[in-house]
Amino acid sequence: MTDFAIPDWWGGLTGERLGVVWLDPADWEPAWQHVEESGAMSLEHRDVDDELLRKGKLLVGTGPESVRRWTRQRLAAAWYVDPDEPDVLWCALGGFYPAWLWVPVEPTAAGVREVLGEPFPAAPAARVELSRFVRGFLGLRHLVTVPEVPAEEGVPPWEAVPAEDVVVADGSSLDRYAKIVKFLDPQPWGSARQEDPYPEETPGGGGRMVPSLMDLAPIRDGHRLQRLGRVPSMTWRTLHSRSQLSIEIHTREVVCAAVRYRPSPGSHRPVVRRINEVHGERYPEDLPLDVIGVLGGWEFGVEDDLARSLDDPDDADAVGAGLRCLAALWHGDLRRSLELREWAAHPDPAVRANLAMIAHSYNHRFLLQELALSETDAEELARLEDLLYHEPDPDAFNAFHDDFGGAAIMVDEDGDPVGAWEDE
Template sequence: MTKIEKARGAAARLVESPPGWLERLRADEGPVALGVTWLDAAAISDEEDGVFDGIMHTEATAEYVREHRPHMVRVASGPQYAGMNGLEGEAAWYVDMRRPERLLLAPSSSYPPFLWIPAGDTVDGMRGALGGLFPSPKPTRVTLPKTARGFMGYAGQIGVPNVYSGEFVPIDGLELDRYYTMNTFTELSSWGSAIIDDPYPDEFVPPIQMMAAARDFKKQSPGVPAMTWRTAASGSYLSIEAHQGRLFVAEARYRPSPNPQVIEEMNAEFGSTFPTDLPVDVVGALIGFDFRPLDLWERELAVEEEPGHILGKMEIAVALAHGDLDAVDRLRPYFRHDAPGVRAALMNFALAYNLDSLLEELVLTETEEEIAEQLHRILDEGTGNSHPDIFEEGAAWDEDDEFEEDDEDE
């Protein structure tokens, strides 16, 4: 049986014998107050949601969609929500005809089923599923109370599909913007690290004016270059940072999701390591990338003995600790490694992030004269920034690196 035949059969079964709880909800005024519009029998029978979602699926997530999507029957739409520049999105509600005892909420019909939110069979359940989504007004940086950071991979070893050819290409600013323009989880345009808050207006702006403004919005400040997008459903901020010209870190600023079971089940299904309180649109925007938080690296560092591996893990850990003084403090013991060569390399990591206070502590305990002199010279001259802007088109990786689509992280 084809996927289309499965989908039509599932819809026919629901139309012929709808669950009693669904009939009760249809007669209730509560869903209407939430902005939900029920589909009639004809619309359910004719509904054929496409599965194109613009996502950089893994083999496992793509197979999950192929297996599960044909059994899902859309029964309602809404609420609608405002995107950037006057564009609108719309939520969708489904019944899984293998388990027709509850509704499932998709913030958009193009979300994969593993990111749909269980909504039970009551108005309260629907309201709970909508919790944290479609905020009005949209949150700003200071009203997004939580931060999650994860290592995505190395430049030259990860990429994104080119929107024209579909082939994987190294990451730069142009390719990332193109990818997220096609991605269902983010609003259309990004801004650079020189901009603190979302600079884009909600109301319609003529394209020519928007293009002119966007050039200024994408500027980078000294330090770690970053590109940030607002996510479409929760209004979170998703930043992708380029550290030391060689590795990528994702940072999410968000309001904790009241439905953590969705990400818990996704992590269990795919072996991913996303914080479970992340909103589903943040996680969706990171599908296809690794997201390995600092606590995983700290656990590995605690038992690591090989100096080269310590340096590799510390380079990632220090990048993930950027902006978090408590995290930097937890990493301090590693900067006092017994081997002088390791200490010297770690000193360069501290230098890259302007960790002057840490360098001042290290110079007091350094026993190697050459390293101590170098530390004194650095502190006398002042620390600088050493993070090239690899978001410039074509600058994503060193010419000596080899771009490989399927490389594993170290």
């Protein structure tokens, strides 16, 4: 397909050793013929954007590859040129990336190396090396959903096909869904593990992956356990940036996504800026693109969105719910969490009850003290003082409704099993 001029830079760039397999110009094909499913949910307006951005672009190269841990799925980057804009090369870090995540690249060896990062994919990192952090509100527990991914006999779980129906995002449904999302390595870990516990190679050696091991190993080895006293969470490593993306359930109901990451390359940031402008998002501009590929299936609420629920102090239901959501976003940030004290004297007991639950869930003794100082009801004051002087046990709620076939779901700080309870 060569009914247009080959870009002037083509000969020089394709002679470089960059890990890219450049196609013969006679084999260039329209980008819309190379739509690869990512497995991730996507909102309708983003699908429309993907179609618009693919128009006119041609696939001109593939590679280098990334491999999803234990699956042997080899996922190559893809490179595109728009004949109407020949001085720009477009990079999809994986052929499954939608076009709204493609990065415009200067068509030089330096430009290609910068957009990929060195090494590609990024090296695995400990939590302390993931220097940036962001948390967003996804919704209440019974309203956050994922596609149903039914098991199919003889089909590896990472190759399963999602159904059209959606289901509530509990531990089992999140696990099955994440296995088909190519932006993620498919192995989750719970809050009992603070570091990624999985080896790069398949357990047992030999490099051969038994599909059932993908489901068995996390439970057998205790990696799906929740830790009593920590916010219940499920965490995955992303494919390219090696970020850690967690789904958390705060105060039994508030679902958040939390991400620890290294800042993305500078060339990626205009892409995030455009997503924020066009799609009304407020992602940090240095947030890695593979993370956004996962988060793009949900509404990602930030503090400004949630603070509106506090605009009418007389609406006790909205204020109470808003405070629980903000407390979740502020978890780990003491300076912001101290702002909860400002509501301790609210006249409605329902608001104060929500604050007491927040204080218990996060062990905010300062908030219990503030509530006690403001309380005028003798019976409620006695209850607050009892919480202060006789600290109750941490909440053992089975937030993800996990069922490991009789195996422990939660452990204490010594690693001993703890009985968990459910609300239904």
